[in-house]
Amino acid sequence: MDKPLPASQTKHLTNLSHPLPPPYSNISVNLRQISSSSGETGTTGTTGTTGTTLWLSAQILSLYLSSLLGTSTTTNKKNDCDGVRINRHDDDDDDDDKKKQKVVLELGSGIGYTPLVLANLGWKVISTDIEPVLSTVLKPNIEYNKNTIIGNGKGEIEVKELDWIYIDELQHENQVNDLKDTGVPDEMKYLKEDGIDMIIMSDTFYSLSLIQPLWNTLLYISHFKNDDKPPVIYISLERRDSLLIDHALETGKKMGFDLKKVNKSRLNKEIQSSGWGWEGEDWDGVEIWKCRWKGKQRDEPIDG
Template sequence: MKTGTTGTTLWLGAQILATYLSDTLPPSSSVERKRRCLDLGSGVGYLPLCLAAWGWDVIATDIEPVVSTVLTPNAAEGLDVIRREMARRGVLASVGTITPLELDWINYVAADTTPPSDLPDPLRGDYLDLIITTDTLYAPSLTQPLWSTLTHFSNLSRSRHPKGKAPELLLALENRDPGMIAQALDVGRAMGWILKRVPDTRVQKGVEKAGWGWGRAEWEGVEVWKGRLEKLDVKARA
């Protein structure tokens, strides 16, 4: 995968998904096990920072040089700002962590095969509560690698969940090419993903609660999809 503006721009999909998450996510308690999220295509790290501020531990992934030059420094500086601001306000809530990691989807292009054993395991022996990805369905050549990566880590997480539960997927996109997006979503469905679009009215509720003053026209074309993998790939790494 090549880098360009995709890892250095804050896209609209990430901003809209952040408002939806802020209105729907349960808090992650410091007393219980912290909830964990895997973000595919973290870019500047906006969503990982939002989730960490809400107490979640996030594995934030992208490719080089985005990880070392953008994502990692932004995560470190952003977490410091969040902690200082919470301390200033006297907020006792626990801040989550962000683990930046290089992850190239091309390594997972064949969903029915096990990736090489030397690839990094971002789950670190634990399971995920959530997988997110935003503005990543934009090139047909990356569609199969993205769904293969999502499938692999969903199966891997499910194999580690005490009840065998797969993590929820939240996907946000700007639908600039309806035909291409429809085909991309069909690829996911063919691989066993159950996908359902979140109604715009529900997304708008989160946008309004964010207090940004955005009307529907401000995020025209952005869609939020929920999904879960129902077809278990028995070859996923344990």
């Protein structure tokens, strides 16, 4: 297989060929990037906008989730992902609800690497971002690669626009935590109807002004799983600014989210067994946090 470089070394590339994590390392995806150093302008006239190149944290999260989700034979086995493993080769005629296709929502999908990885494992993936990322890199990359990824499997990918600030404003307008159906716009009904089993995101803590809207979005979505506990959330981040990261994590804890850091030794084990040939300095600063909302529903308006 081609060994992928850490994302920090590929920001200048307009076209990036990247293998999937094991056990599908023989499959590569071709990803369009728009870097501020490339001088290329996207269809919206924006050059090098946040989210238009691959993130190191997305590479590590994809590798980690592939290890968790790629070897199970059932979906109801207790494991690190709280029973949401799937087998991409389950029988089509199996009506057992415990073996139904699972749904993952990604917030801030960027160039779309992680959604392609999970679709290849058999998940239904809802990949979200905002303009100009949506039309310049995310949609083109998903459309170009999805037939290769899901042609022989059962995975699906849908690309949708989802703005955390819009959801934040919606919550304030309706003063909601209970999320009645009347408070869910038609264009976001899928968040309730699809039954989100897992939420993932990479490198989403980068702006102080977006921390509260992002957590409010996670709170909003966490209330939709009425038949089960709220979805498990995996947050992958690169600790560039420790003060900002610590503030972001503390904000989530104060809102009732339980956060647990994945051991670095576990991540290192996945890196070493991946065949990617990376050393510790190649991914230094990347962390993965497992999260779930466990707080009580509040009556007062959401702060922010």
